[in-house]
Amino acid sequence: MKIIHFGDLHVWRFTPVWSELYYPKRWLGPLNLLFHRSKHFPPEYRRAAMDAIVNEKPDVAIFTGDFSSFSLQAEFEEADQLFAPLREQLGERLFALPGNHDCYTPRAHRNQIMQRVLPWVHAEPVSRLDLNDKLSLVGVNHSEPFWVASNGRVTSDTQTQLKAMFAQMKAEGRTVLLAGHYPYVSPEEYPESKDHKLIGDAEFAEVVKEGGPAVYMHGHQHIRWALRSERTPDTLCLNCGSVSMKHDRKDKQAGFLSWQQQDDGQVEHLTAHTFNGIDAWAKTPISAV
Numbered sequence: 001m002k003i004i005h006f007g008d009l010h011v012w013r014f015t016p017v018w019s020e021l022y023y024p025k026r027w028l029g030p031l032n033l034l035f036h037r038s039k040h041f042p043p044e045y046r047r048a049a050m051d052a053i054v055n056e057k058p059d060v061a062i063f064t065g066d067f068s069s070f071s072l073q074a075e076f077e078e079a080d081q082l083f084a085p086l087r088e089q090l091g092e093r094l095f096a097l098p099g100n101h102d103c104y105t106p107r108a109h110r111n112q113i114m115q116r117v118l119p120w121v122h123a124e125p126v127s128r129l130d131l132n133d134k135l136s137l138v139g140v141n142h143s144e145p146f147w148v149a150s151n152g153r154v155t156s157d158t159q160t161q162l163k164a165m166f167a168q169m170k171a172e173g174r175t176v177l178l179a180g181h182y183p184y185v186s187p188e189e190y191p192e193s194k195d196h197k198l199i200g201d202a203e204f205a206e207v208v209k210e211g212g213p214a215v216y217m218h219g220h221q222h223i224r225w226a227l228r229s230e231r232t233p234d235t236l237c238l239n240c241g242s243v244s245m246k247h248d249r250k251d252k253q254a255g256f257l258s259w260q261q262q263d264d265g266q267v268e269h270l271t272a273h274t275f276n277g278i279d280a281w282a283k284t285p286i287s288a289v
């Protein structure tokens with residue numbers, strides 16, 4: 001089964017939300033956009049990326065969050081249009097989760113702007129999609145709005161639901177592929193910062209260790225990597241990087257991951273796809289050991 005894992009699309013609009021200017025992110029965000037994000041996320045990369053994914057003809061595609069930059073309705077509407085061809089190709093086999101930018105402020109979260117425009121996203125704490133009679137996808141949503149920071153949080157409710165899901169999978173004799181937005185482990189050279197990390201990552205790692213999914217797919221840090229942590233030796237951790245970010249470094253430049261997924265959990269032909277910024281995508285094998 002051919003899987004594509006991508007994320008961190010970050011559609012952006014420069015639209016101040018005057019009624020929410022009391023909220024620091026509502027003016028910090030657009031300022032950041034003016035000086036930084038608009039250069040690093042060129043709009044023309046978005047369609048090129050979505051076309052490249054459709055052209056790969058995956059059996060399953062997994063999007064691990066951050067459709068938007070500021071949870072604006074117009075950003076989600078553009079994301080919906082960008083995803084339309086892939087949704088048409090895959091139906092429910094496009095499995096998408098929200099990221100922290102998709103619940104940017106408490107009001108955006110409360111008003112469920114993303115859910116109203118993108119009702120096909122799995123915003124529930126824990127979600128499941130069976131891919132065949134052996135393999136299942138499980139999604140976990142740790143995203144919530146923070147005052148200024150970009151953290152996620154592991155809650156006891158999510159932990160309870162995830163443990164129950166793993167127990168159910170075990171009882172059914174299924175191989176689990178887990179997906180979420182945040183890493184619980186990063187390579188030494190890219191440590192997570194205090195205001196960007198998943199709060200409760202160690203507790204989450206414990207549940208992952210117990211459940212033993214074959215892979216954990218995430219994004220959030222816009223860097224592509226594959227690693228296996230001593231904390232969760234049964235699980236290959238995959239960061240897809242951003243699908244639409246412009247960068248000089250290959251592991252940060254716009255791209256995504258693909259592989260052949262075996263029913264027993266083996267990951268074969270793991271490949272990083274990176275955009276040349278114009279019209280072509282390089283394919284580089286990555287070690288999945």
Ligand SMILES: [Fe+2]
Pocket residue numbers: 008010066099101220221222
């Ligand atoms: Fe992101």
Ligand SMILES: [Fe+2]
Pocket residue numbers: 066099100101181219220221
């Ligand atoms: Fe994120």
